[in-house]
Amino acid sequence: MGVMSSYVVLARKWRPRRFEDLIGQEHTVQALRHALEQGRIPHAFLFTGIRGIGKTTLSRLLAMCLNCGTGVTANPCGACDSCRAIVRGEHPDVFEVDAASRTKVEQMRELLDGVAYTPSLSRYKIYILDEVHMLSASSFNALLKTLEEPPTHVKFIFATTEVRKILPTILSRCQRYDLRRLDRDGLARYLAHVLDVEQIAYDQEGLAAISHAADGSVRDALSLLDQAIAHGGGRVDYTHVSGLLGLTDRQAVVALFADLCRGRLLEMLERAAYFHRDGVEPVVLLNDLLDITHQVTRELAVGVGDAAQALSEHEGLKEVWPKLGLEHLQMLYQVLLRGREDLQMARLPRQALEMLLLRAAHLRPVPPLKQLVESLQRQAGVEPGERQASPAVKKFDAPGVGQSEVAPTVHFAPKSAALEAPQAVQAPQVKRAKKQPTVLAPEPQPPVVPPDWPAVPPLQEEPTVVSPTPPATVESWEKLIEAARIKFPLLAQKMESHLSLLSYTGGSGPHDPPCMEVMIAHAFAGEPSKVHKNLMDLLVSLKLPNGVVHIRKSSDGTRPDTEAEKQKKAQDAYQNALTREVADDPLIQEIERRFEAKIIHVEPV
Numbered sequence: 001m002g003v004m005s006s007y008v009v010l011a012r013k014w015r016p017r018r019f020e021d022l023i024g025q026e027h028t029v030q031a032l033r034h035a036l037e038q039g040r041i042p043h044a045f046l047f048t049g050i051r052g053i054g055k056t057t058l059s060r061l062l063a064m065c066l067n068c069g070t071g072v073t074a075n076p077c078g079a080c081d082s083c084r085a086i087v088r089g090e091h092p093d094v095f096e097v098d099a100a101s102r103t104k105v106e107q108m109r110e111l112l113d114g115v116a117y118t119p120s121l122s123r124y125k126i127y128i129l130d131e132v133h134m135l136s137a138s139s140f141n142a143l144l145k146t147l148e149e150p151p152t153h154v155k156f157i158f159a160t161t162e163v164r165k166i167l168p169t170i171l172s173r174c175q176r177y178d179l180r181r182l183d184r185d186g187l188a189r190y191l192a193h194v195l196d197v198e199q200i201a202y203d204q205e206g207l208a209a210i211s212h213a214a215d216g217s218v219r220d221a222l223s224l225l226d227q228a229i230a231h232g233g234g235r236v237d238y239t240h241v242s243g244l245l246g247l248t249d250r251q252a253v254v255a256l257f258a259d260l261c262r263g264r265l266l267e268m269l270e271r272a273a274y275f276h277r278d279g280v281e282p283v284v285l286l287n288d289l290l291d292i293t294h295q296v297t298r299e300l301a302v303g304v305g306d307a308a309q310a311l312s313e314h315e316g317l318k319e320v321w322p323k324l325g326l327e328h329l330q331m332l333y334q335v336l337l338r339g340r341e342d343l344q345m346a347r348l349p350r351q352a353l354e355m356l357l358l359r360a361a362h363l364r365p366v367p368p369l370k371q372l373v374e375s376l377q378r379q380a381g382v383e384p385g386e387r388q389a390s391p392a393v394k395k396f397d398a399p400g401v402g403q404s405e406v407a408p409t410v411h412f413a414p415k416s417a418a419l420e421a422p423q424a425v426q427a428p429q430v431k432r433a434k435k436q437p438t439v440l441a442p443e444p445q446p447p448v449v450p451p452d453w454p455a456v457p458p459l460q461e462e463p464t465v466v467s468p469t470p471p472a473t474v475e476s477w478e479k480l481i482e483a484a485r486i487k488f489p490l491l492a493q494k495m496e497s498h499l500s501l502l503s504y505t506g507g508s509g510p511h512d513p514p515c516m517e518v519m520i521a522h523a524f525a526g527e528p529s530k531v532h533k534n535l536m537d538l539l540v541s542l543k544l545p546n547g548v549v550h551i552r553k554s555s556d557g558t559r560p561d562t563e564a565e566k567q568k569k570a571q572d573a574y575q576n577a578l579t580r581e582v583a584d585d586p587l588i589q590e591i592e593r594r595f596e597a598k599i600i601h602v603e604p605v
């Protein structure tokens with residue numbers, strides 16, 4: 001039996017002859033029945049819905065109801081002359097017109113000329129206009145005139161896939177029925193019913209693939225089913241259906257999806273290459289991935305009716321399933337969907353697909369953060385929200401750090417090299433009470449640049465004119481540096497970084513001028529005589545011209561630390577203590593474990 005003859009047989013056999021045979025349109029059928037039984041029959045009906053949903057079938061069925069020899073009925077006999085003529089498409093009073101092929105106004109006028117004459121065989125002259133939205137504006141107007149004052153023996157049945165294109169003046173004169181698109185499960189169940197009755201073997205995956213491809217259209221589904229029966233030698237199974245539809249190997253797509261979710265880049269690319277060798281177009285593979293993502297998301301959100309078809313039970317997905325999250329999947333779907341546009345623009349679609357897959361693989365399953373933090377806290381033996389930081393680390397008072405309360409910020413670096421690129425899933429920063437560690441995980445762009453600390457004032461030219469100031473008290477080298485910072489910022493930096501202090505006395509006032517012994521620590525300080533002059537200028541500007549400055553050069557290379565070096569050491573010690581405290585924190589340790597992260601930097605906030 002050939003494909004076409006098989007199709008004709010099944011399609012004819014399963015064309016609905018009664019309202020109850022229509023599947024998935026119960027609400028429309030009920031309303032129509034009601035109208036027919038009550039005798040409230042409008043001049044014009046309008047059926048809307050996608051192609052292949054049953055608009056034409058319903059139109060013919062309605063024509064039978066209106067013209068049946070047994071009288072106007074919701075249950076036409078199917079045996080009288082009128083009913084049989086309609087089934088054969090030969091009824092002299094029933095006109096089926098494809099509006100798409102007769103859009104011209106002359107054709108419409110010719111058709112409507114016949115409206116005036118009474119029917120020859122049955123009760124009504126019935127005009128079935130398919131794709132009525134295709135009519136030209138003048139044709140619509142001609143039709144409208146007839147609709148305004150139709151003879152009682154005339155009924156119109158309009159059908160359209162695009163109801164928005166129909167003039168409101170036409171719409172207002174029709175009783176409208178919207179036919180629903182069939183969902184995949186409903187369609188698959190219907191196909192299973194047909195095959196059960198026909199006693200044809202099938203598998204669920206094959207039917208699911210057909211109903212998916214039919215996209216809600218019963219006619220397409222039945223047509224595909226007929227072809228699948230012929231293709232599979234009297235049996236409907238996934239292998240033959242996928243061959244027929246040019247589908248990808250679903251198992252392999254699921255495996256690719258799993259690799260993508262787990263960030264197994266090499267396996268993922270190898271699978272993609274396998275599809276390419278198999279002749280699968282990149283866009284087809286991408287569509288299948290989108291489809292799997294959608295199904296997984298749906299299943300995760302609301303579950304599935306049929307456990308046998310659950311993706312969570314799928315061998316390739318079992319392992320990664322517990323780690324999947326709705327937010328991650330939404331993000332993944334968005335990335336893949338946007339990537340489809342890129343694919344169409346790309347000179348090498350296969351290359352674009354690889355780039356897209358690599359990009360998508362960086363989206364890693366991240367459980368909802370609030371939930372994660374709470375579970376971490378419980379594991380660390382702390383009630384959520386009750387945590388207090390230990391006072392082990394004392395505040396470090398450094399110039400440039402104005403905060404009186406110091407809490408550490410932790411930056412994590414992922415261990416996996418695959419994660420070093422910027423993350424599309426970025427956990428929001430968790431802010432809690434002060435002195436709590438602030439967790440940024442995973443950090444978008446490690447490594448983190450160390451903070452500018454201590455703060456360096458902007459470089460300025462030394463002022464040439466020194467305005468008079470009251471005598472200062474500079475009882476220490478540090479205070480002298482602070483005093484210099486205002487008027488001689490460059491000198492202050494030099495004192496801090498390039499000079500080591502050997503001794504310092506006096507400086508309590510004009511009668512106790514300071515006496516200092518300073519060693520050149522770096523060549524950057526300049527000639528000793530120049531340094532001496534600079535420091536003396538400083539003392540003069542501070543109204544302490546009697547101060548004494550001795551400059552030494554190190555003979556054996558040893559010298560005390562400069563102020564900058566002392567600060568650096570103190571800062572390092574503080575940083576180490578801070579890092580130790582954070583690293584020892586059980587909560588932080590748990591975060592490191594869960595995110596496969598390591599601490600690269602701790603800084604106070």
Ligand SMILES: [Zn+2]
Nearest residue numbers: 068077080083
């Ligand atoms: Zn009949």
